[in-house]
Amino acid sequence: MSDNKQEALLTEPLLVADHVALDLLNTESRSGEQYVDFWRSGDDVLHWLARCGIDAGQPGGGAAKDALLHDAKELRAIVRELVERRKNGERGNPDQLNLYLATRQSAPVLEWGEDGPVLARRLPSPSAQQALGRVAEAAAELLANGQFEYVRQCEHPECVLWFYDRTKSHRRRWCSMALCGNRHKAAEFRKRTRAAS
Numbered sequence: 001m002s003d004n005k006q007e008a009l010l011t012e013p014l015l016v017a018d019h020v021a022l023d024l025l026n027t028e029s030r031s032g033e034q035y036v037d038f039w040r041s042g043d044d045v046l047h048w049l050a051r052c053g054i055d056a057g058q059p060g061g062g063a064a065k066d067a068l069l070h071d072a073k074e075l076r077a078i079v080r081e082l083v084e085r086r087k088n089g090e091r092g093n094p095d096q097l098n099l100y101l102a103t104r105q106s107a108p109v110l111e112w113g114e115d116g117p118v119l120a121r122r123l124p125s126p127s128a129q130q131a132l133g134r135v136a137e138a139a140a141e142l143l144a145n146g147q148f149e150y151v152r153q154c155e156h157p158e159c160v161l162w163f164y165d166r167t168k169s170h171r172r173r174w175c176s177m178a179l180c181g182n183r184h185k186a187a188e189f190r191k192r193t194r195a196a197s
C-alpha cells in the first residue's frame with residue numbers, strides 16, 4: 001500500500017496534537033498534493049467536538065448545524081492565523097477571537113457538600129456556541145501561556161499537522177509515529193537501498 005493510499009483511508013482527523021487548539025487546526029490536512037477538510041457538515045464538527053470531550057448540546061435542525069459548520073471553520077481560520085503569527089514572532093489581532101471568547105459566560109457558584117463549601121463556576125447549558133467558545137478559550141490559553149518553542153508542525157515535508165511537544169526530551173518530530181514517522185523511515189530505507197544498489 002502506498003503512503004498516499006494509507007492517508008486517503010483517514011475518514012476523520014487525527015487527534016494527535018496534544019492540545020485541542022492545535023487539533024482544531026489539524027481538521028484541515030493534506031494528502032499528497034491534495035487539500036483535505038475533514039469538516040464537511042455540522043455533524044462532522046459535532047463529532048469532532050464529542051471526540052475532544054466537548055459537549056455541544058443538541059443543536060436543532062439543518063440551519064443550526066450549517067451555522068455551526070460556518071462558525072467552526074471561521075474560528076479555525078482565526079486560530080490558524082494567530083498561531084502562525086505567534087510562531088513567527090509577529091503581532092496578531094485578537095479581536096475576532098475575542099468575539100468567540102465573549103460567548104463564554106459562567107457565574108461563580110458556592111457548592112456546600114459534605115466536605116464543606118467549594119467555590120465552583122456554573123456554566124450555561126451546553127450549546128454549539130458554548131462549545132466553540134471553549135475551543136476559543138483553549139486557543140487563547142495556548143497563545144497567552146503556551147511555550148511556543150514546543151508548538152511545532154510535523155517535520156514531514158508533505159504534512160501540515162501541528163502538535164504541542166509535551167515529551168520529556170522535547171524532540172518530537174512527527175504528528176504521528178505511525179503515519180509520518182513511518183513514512184520517513186520508509187523513505188530513508190528506500191534512499192539507503194537505492195544508494196547500495
Ligand SMILES: [Zn+2]
Pocket residue numbers: 154155156159160161174175176179180
Ligand atoms: Zn505528519
